[in-house]
Amino acid sequence: MNAIARETSAASPFDLEASDAWQAWRAARLERGMPTSEDLSVPLVDAARPVEGELAALRERIRRHNLAFYRCAPSAGELGRRGFADLCGALGFDRPDPHECADEDGISALQVCGAGRRAGYIPYTDRPLSWHCDGYYNPPERRIRAMLLHCVADAREGGENLFLDPELLYIRLRDENPEWIAALNDPRALTIPANVENGVTLRAASTGPVFSVDPRSGHLHMRFTARTRSIEWRDDPVTRAAAQRIHEILAEEGPGVLRHRLAPGEGVICNNVLHARTGFTDDPDAAGHRRLIYRARFPRRVPGT
Ligand SMILES: [Fe+2]
Numbered sequence: 628m629n630a631i632a633r634e635t636s637a638a639s640p641f642d643l644e645a646s647d648a649w650q651a652w653r654a655a656r657l658e659r660g661m662p663t664s665e666d667l668s669v670p671l672v673d674a675a676r677p678v679e680g681e682l683a684a685l686r687e688r689i690r691r692h693n694l695a696f697y698r699c700a701p702s703a704g705e706l707g708r709r710g711f712a713d714l715c716g717a718l719g720f721d722r723p724d725p726h727e728c729a730d731e732d733g734i735s736a737l738q739v740c741g742a743g744r745r746a747g748y749i750p751y752t753d754r755p756l757s758w759h760c761d762g763y764y765n766p767p768e769r770r771i772r773a774m775l776l777h778c779v780a781d782a783r784e785g786g787e788n789l790f791l792d793p794e795l796l797y798i799r800l801r802d803e804n805p806e807w808i809a810a811l812n813d814p815r816a817l818t819i820p821a822n823v824e825n826g827v828t829l830r831a832a833s834t835g836p837v838f839s840v841d842p843r844s845g846h847l848h849m850r851f852t853a854r855t856r857s858i859e860w861r862d863d864p865v866t867r868a869a870a871q872r873i874h875e876i877l878a879e880e881g882p883g884v885l886r887h888r889l890a891p892g893e894g895v896i897c898n899n900v901l902h903a904r905t906g907f908t909d910d911p912d913a914a915g916h917r918r919l920i921y922r923a924r925f926p927r928r929v930p931g932t
Contacts, residue, residue, distance in 0.1 A: 661882055674697060689932040690932045699894075706777060708921060711777045718896065719929075735923075737919070758901055760849050773924065774923070781888070781889065782909050791885070794847055804869075804872075807869035811836060853874060853877060
């Protein structure tokens with residue numbers, strides 16, 4: 628890099644050498660505070676066709692906290708799958724990232740599946756889902772940077788979601804021990820072994836960092852799962868200590884963690900923040916409460932955030 632380029636390119640706050648940029652970014656991020664889910668919620672009159680003021684209110688919350696909720700007006704009727712796709716389009720997204728369990732439109736319908744391939748994946752059961760960011764098993768070129776959930780129906784009991792902006796976790800870890808950040812930035816930090824079914828490789832092994840910086844936007848990206856089975860952390864004491872600390876922080880549900888049970892007609896729009904789900908119980912009969920969530924994920928952040 629020549630002298631001019633060095634002068635004009637601002638240092639990334641996520642560079643461990645860039646102390647001034649880091650301190651400035653850290654102060655600005657902490658100043659935004661820790662909102663409640665109500666603070667982050669935006670009512671939408673017609674969610675399939677949000678108006679500019681509604682979109683601006685959503686973007687403003689996501690810019691500040693990487694997360695917003697929306698609530699459909701009951702008078703608009705059920706949003707539906709097509710309406711959910713229209714909302715994604717109105718936010719400026721193209722087609723969702725194709726996932727092995729998604730349907731043709733790229734949207735996954737998360738509900739308890741008693742049989743078939745989906746039944747083997749925890750999201751399609753009523754069991755708790757531990758903390759993770761979506762797509763942690765994807766190869767680096769298919770990072771997931773945005774994720775939306777829309778609740779069509781809730782369970783009879785349980786099925787709460789928890790959310791935490793990875794920026795807040797990053798600040799806490801870097802404050803406590805910058806060496807942990809260096810270990811988590813390492814491209815060998817976390818390996819998800821291949822997904823092999825009946826001798827057929829459905830997904831290759833994925834090795835990469837926990838924290839990385841989106842080269843396009845300069846924003847922080849987190850790749851993480853709190854699963855302990857079928858996960859290989861780099862065999863090195865600092866990486867192990869860093870992973871252990873992340874587990875502790877998430878388990879204590881400390882500052883910044885939002886617990887929210889999505890009601891029918893409510894949804895989440897986020898830059899793939901950390902999230903978890905508690906277990907739930909559906910009604911046994913089809914006419915009762917049976918949790919159904921639509922999910923879409925995208926390779927880019929929420930446009931305009
Ligand atoms: Fe998820």
